[in-house]
Amino acid sequence: MDEIQNPTSLINKDYEEIELVTLDDWLDNFDELSKKGVGLIIEPSDDVYLIRDQLEFIELIALDFKNFDDGRGYTQAYLLSKRWNYIGEIIGVNAHLDQLQFMLRSGITTYQLLESYKGSNEEDYSNGFSLCYQAAANNNGLNLQY
Amino acid sequence: MYKYSEKDTQFLIERVDQFEKQLNRHLSGELDEDKFRSLRLRNGLYMELHAHMLRIAIPYGILSSEQLRALADVADKYDRGFGHFTTRQNIQFNWIQLPEIANLLRDLTDVGLHAIQTSGKATRNITADPLSGLTEGEIEDARPYCELIRRWFNLHPEFSWLPGKFKIAINGAKLDETALRIHDLGLRLVKNKKGELGFSVYVGGGLGAAAMVGPETASFVPVEDILSYLESTMRIYNLKGRRDHQKKLRIKFLVRELGASEFARLVDEDWQETKDDPELKLNLKELQSLKEVFALPIKPLSLDGFKDVADFNYGIWKKNNVRNHKVSGYSIVNISLTKPGAAPGDMTSEQMRVLAKLADQYSSGELRTTKRQTIVFPFVRQDQIHKLWKSLEEYGLDSPHQGTLAQIVACPGRDYCDLAKAVSIPIANRVQERFNDMNRLLDIGDLNINISGCENSCAHHHIADIGLLGMQKKGEEYYQITLAGETLHETNIGKKLGPSVSSDDIVDAVESIVNVYIDNRKKNEKFTDVFKRIGIDAFKEKVYG
Structure with missing residues (x-):
């Protein structure tokens, strides 16, 4: 069984600890939280369109990939990153080794693997291909064939 | 013929x-069964009743003789000497050992074959009319579009973890040999009033329990905008599809629940934001070069004075099995x-090698697979058909x-299949035995029987003239009958005839249905037309009366 984490804060790329709030919290307390500077933890079932016009106030966004077969996080990452140009970090939490390539190309900037994958060779799964066949949020380092 | 480049082959490797790493992690206990199931299906691997089944993609049903030889080698080296062609134009091997799968797949990369997305909750192999590019009156040859769309959704980062499987068919002909409206997404090549080429898009078709x-x-998506439209369709499905109910995963349930117009509105709303993105435009230069690669390898021939051999068995075979070519x-x-x-x-592997050799001799080395589980030789000179038939006869491939x-x-x-509720092949054999007289078959004419062993409907029984669906009743095998399904001119799901019929009685029931058709048809009237004219009760009366 995967040991699902429910992080209440994450460290950003500047090594600052950022408090995480749920989407409901954020929407209910937008005035207060947007001034405070917090990050959001987004569930697969959350509607990211609700924060489309508020992205500049969000310190970082964590997308939860805890359910292996639930692919909504990839579309959430694409919308935030590619379509709405969110410039903060998009962190995939409860990430699965075999899905890293999909997460990173969809726009996830960094990830936290589930504990059960500790010690695995992440390179094999985050960077296993030399070629891609479609436009995506992040095709860095790939030969493009489309 | 289209061939993968070195870069494509490298991608397959x-x-x-x-996949080998994933398999090894599973075998060493590192990767649990649930996750491995999801991962192995994405590479066409099923854990079946007696062994493991591996499905190999035959994109839009086109095979080279070289590829067929490689499949024959796989059948001998890794299976029991045969393969099974499916209704989605692919091939399956049923007796594969887990530790050998990576080597099998490596062997196939040499000829550009793979198992990527032949199952699982992602975009599956794209199917097309096996006669694409061959018949008169076609709007456009669908194959170059199939290839470009296939590539685009190959390990697509956003759409590889959809709520359910996603099957696409593309048709460029007037008649619909692809059954596109029973697919999750069907694309019909059309021209608008200005003569520009585009696609009509149909979403949410499907067979199974809720056909x-x-x-x-x-009604019209310009050719160059099709990728962004497809992405928008999948995006709405990915976000809103029913993940909460195992039996409602397919897009048809979402379309039904939202209503087609609301679903289309949501797709259009998303599409308006991406349709002008230059990165999402279909690569027209690549399209043009694919059109050149897919151009027919033959030129018109004048066969003045040619008279074909008069032979009774050959004549019957030719009448049933040979069709006109546009060239x-x-x-x-x-x-x-x-x-x-x-x-x-x-x-069998022997038949595969024979067909590969004959395809080299008579059909420019190209073969095509069909949803009726047959093989097409797409370009045979009329003055060589008899010689081809003689060779087919020699190897038992001359079924008329x-x-x-x-x-x-x-x-x-x-x-073979652990999802199935009842047998299919023995029923097919019993029906064939009952109707083993060629004069009778010719008299009955064109009539389809499709048999599925469970509601997954792999044999497409809903769209056959006579469809049989296997089920279990108190531990016994029964078959539900549906009648008058069709897709060629219009798409209709077959109507349920009545209570399911026992295995013992099913062949009699089929014969009664055929007899009602024969007794009531007017000259050249098709089964579906007779059914529409006389109604279901005439059939019910004979089967249950």
Whole structure:
């Protein structure tokens, strides 16, 4: 069984600890939280369109990939990153080794693997291909064939 | 013929390497069964009743002789000497050992074959009309579009973890040999009033327990905008599809619940934001170069004075199995794989090698697979058809069943598949035995029988003239009958005849249905037309009366 984490804060790329709030919290307390500077933890079932016009106030966004077969996080990452140009970090939490390539190309900037994958060779799964066949949020380092 | 580049082959090798690592992690206990199931299905691997089944993609049903030889080698080296052609134009091997799978797949990369997305909750192999590019009156050859769309959704980062499987069919002909409106997404090549080329899009068709004809969500999407439209459709499905209910995962349930117009509106709203993105435009330069690669390898022939051999058996075979070609001097030859005692769609490695050799001799090295589990030789000179037939006869590949009732479509059924509720192949064989007289078959004419072993409907029983669906009743095998399904001119799901019929009685029931048709038809009237004219009760009376 995967040991699902429910992080209440994450460290950003500047090594600052950022408090995480749920989407409901954020929407209910937008005035207060947007001034405070917090990050959001987004569930697969959350509607990211609700924060489309508020992205500049969000310190970082964590997308939860805890359910292996639930692919909504990839579309959430694409919308935030590619379509709405969110410039903060998009962190995939409860990430699965075999899905890293999909997460990173969809726009996830960094990830936290589930504990059960500790010690695995992440390179094999985050960077296993030399070629891609479609436009995506992040095709860095790939030969493009489309 | 279109061939993968070195870069494409490298991609296939990288995918095999990755899959091998996943397999090894599973075998060493590092990767649990649930996750491995999801991962192995994405590479076409099923854990079946007796062994493991591996499905290899045959993109839009086109095979080279070289590829068929490689499949024959796989059948001998890793299976029991045969393969099974499916109704989605792919091939399956049923007796594969887990530790050998990576080597098998590596062997196939040499000829550009793979198992990527042949199952699982992602975009599956794209199917097309096996006669694409061959017949008169076609709007456009669908194959270059199939290839570009296939590539685009190959390990697509956003759409590889959809709520359910996602099957696409593309048709460029007037008649619909692809059954596109029973697919999750069907694309019909059309021209608008200005003569510009585009696609009509149908979303949410499907068979199974809730069979549905897919409604049109867009009447005209310009060719260059099709990728962004497809992405928007999948995006709405990915975000809103029913993940909470195992039996409602397919897009048809979402389309039904939202209503087709609301679904289409949501797709259009998303599409308006991406349709002008230059990165999402179809690569027209690549399209043009693919059109050149897919151009027919033949030129019109003048065969003045040619008179074909008069031979009774050859004449019957030719009448059923040979079709007109748009290029003068050529014909399209169908090779039926039905034979008494054999499973529909099965082919031995020896037959594969023979067909590969004959394709080299008579059909420019190209073969095509069809949803009726037959093989097509797409370009045979009319003055060589008899010689081809003689060779086919020598190897038992001369079944004249094409277009007759005996050309039964069947899934592997309970003999091989652990999802199946009842057998399919033995029922197909019993029907073929009952109708083993060629004069009678010719008299009955073009009539389809499809047999599925469970509600997954792999044999497409809903769209056959006579469809049989296997089920269990108190531990016994029964078959539900549906009548008058069709897709060629219009798409209709077959109507349920009544209570399911026992295995013992099912062949009698089929014969009664055929007799009602024969007794009531007017000259050249098709089964579906008779059914519409006389109604279901006339059939019910004979079967249950």
